[in-house]
Amino acid sequence: xxxxxxxxxxxxxxxxxxxTREGRFAPVVTKWLTGLLGQRDxxxxxxxDLAETPLPTVLPAFGQEPAxxxxxxxxLVTPRLAAADAFVFVxxxxxxxxxxxxxxxxxxxxxxxxxxxxxxxSYGGLSGGLRAVEQLRLVMAELNxxxxxxxxSFHNAYGAFTVDGRVDDPxxxxxxxxxxxxxxxxxxxxxxxxxxxxxAA
Numbered sequence: 001x002x003x004x005x006x007x008x009x010x011x012x013x014x015x016x017x018x019x020t021r022e023g024r025f026a027p028v029v030t031k032w033l034t035g036l037l038g039q040r041d042x043x044x045x046x047x048x049d050l051a052e053t054p055l056p057t058v059l060p061a062f063g064q065e066p067a068x069x070x071x072x073x074x075x076l077v078t079p080r081l082a083a084a085d086a087f088v089f090v091x092x093x094x095x096x097x098x099x100x101x102x103x104x105x106x107x108x109x110x111x112x113x114x115x116x117x118x119x120x121x122s123y124g125g126l127s128g129g130l131r132a133v134e135q136l137r138l139v140m141a142e143l144n145x146x147x148x149x150x151x152x153s154f155h156n157a158y159g160a161f162t163v164d165g166r167v168d169d170p171x172x173x174x175x176x177x178x179x180x181x182x183x184x185x186x187x188x189x190x191x192x193x194x195x196x197x198x199x200a201a
Contacts, residue, residue, distance in 0.1 A: 010044045011187045014084035018091040018102030020051040050101045081112040086187035093124040098132035113143040115199035117186035120151045128153035150179040
């Protein structure tokens with residue numbers, strides 16, 4: 001039986017920050033995004049920054065135990081992904097794709113993605129990180145996640161933000177609202193469905 005208050009409780013959104021490179025721009029984009037999430041009563045954000053919670057880069061062979069320290073590193077990330085109702089990936093574009101640290105975090109997990117929606121906020125130069133997003137859609141489809149159509153992309157990202165981290169372009173606010181509204185709809189629909197019947201991967 002489903003919880004009668006389940007549909008009205010805030011959704012837990014894990015914001016997965018994919019960039020770990022030195023001098024990265026990701027904190028600026030993430031701060032802007034969490035500011036928007038903080039304005040909504042229906043969403044609760046948990047920022048999972050892979051620069052602050054790095055994961056091992058060598059996965060164990062099938063059936064083998066992970067290397068020492070792996071369990072402790074995963075304990076800082078895995079439960080938070082498992083608890084999330086939805087995700088927003090914050091990613092730049094490296095060489096027409098997404099960062100290795102983000103792929104590594106994805107590959108360390110499996111059922112944590114199942115039956116959950118994912119939105120994307122990307123940034124970069126002329127392409128705004130959109131090629132990274134298109135590749136992520138393919139990867140996450142393999143992991144039984146639902147990627148939503150609407151995205152927010154920052155083209156020439158360094159010029160898109162003011163010195164205090166604001167974005168003055170009204171079109172960005174419109175795009176972000178549409179993206180979060182879509183994410184919320186899918187998260188409610190999928191969470192409600194899983195409360196009645198376990199997801200079959």
